[in-house]
Amino acid sequence: MKYCPQCGRDLKPAEIDGRTRLGCSSETCDYVFWDNPTPVVAALVEREGIVVLVRNKEWPQKIYGLVTGFLEKDETPESGILREVKEELGLNGQIDDFIGCYSFFEMNQLILAYHVQLKGEIVLGEELAEFKMVPPEKLRPWAFGTGYAVKDWLEKRKTRLAED
Numbered sequence: 001m002k003y004c005p006q007c008g009r010d011l012k013p014a015e016i017d018g019r020t021r022l023g024c025s026s027e028t029c030d031y032v033f034w035d036n037p038t039p040v041v042a043a044l045v046e047r048e049g050i051v052v053l054v055r056n057k058e059w060p061q062k063i064y065g066l067v068t069g070f071l072e073k074d075e076t077p078e079s080g081i082l083r084e085v086k087e088e089l090g091l092n093g094q095i096d097d098f099i100g101c102y103s104f105f106e107m108n109q110l111i112l113a114y115h116v117q118l119k120g121e122i123v124l125g126e127e128l129a130e131f132k133m134v135p136p137e138k139l140r141p142w143a144f145g146t147g148y149a150v151k152d153w154l155e156k157r158k159t160r161l162a163e164d
């Protein structure tokens with residue numbers, strides 16, 4: 001961000017509340033660009049015991065991930081992730097569990113990850129290029145973003161299977 005959304009003057013780096021932030025250069029305006037992380041909802045989708053990974057049209061070939069999306073106004077994380085699952089996979093999912101929240105500093109996001117169960121035939125939404133089905137035993141977490149939710153889910157699953 002370059003200009004103040006309140007008065008249109010330049011934003012300049014300044015020491016504000018203990019760190020360098022962009023603040024309005026006008027003496028009469030106290031706007032600060034806090035750059036707070038954006039919440040993102042993510043779903044580890046399981047369909048009849050198999051994990052569904054998706055590839056967004058804008059992602060490189062071979063890169064698959066979880067279903068993710070931004071929340072809309074007045075939407076809870078739970079209804080937001082079920083809406084995203086419906087949009088991207090064409091099915092009504094059911095939340096099984098909250099996996100956890102994960103800071104994704106590179107993207108300035110806070111990821112809220114859920115385990116979602118699905119039944120039925122997947123119909124890909126407009127944003128997606130492909131999906132693939134991966135048995136949990138073959139699922140390998142990636143070392144960024146939603147990958148940590150995958151790792152935690154796999155570990156929890158392993159513990160649960162060992163207890164049964």
Ligand SMILES: [Zn+2]
Pocket residue numbers: 004005006007008009024025026029030031
């Ligand atoms: Zn201003």
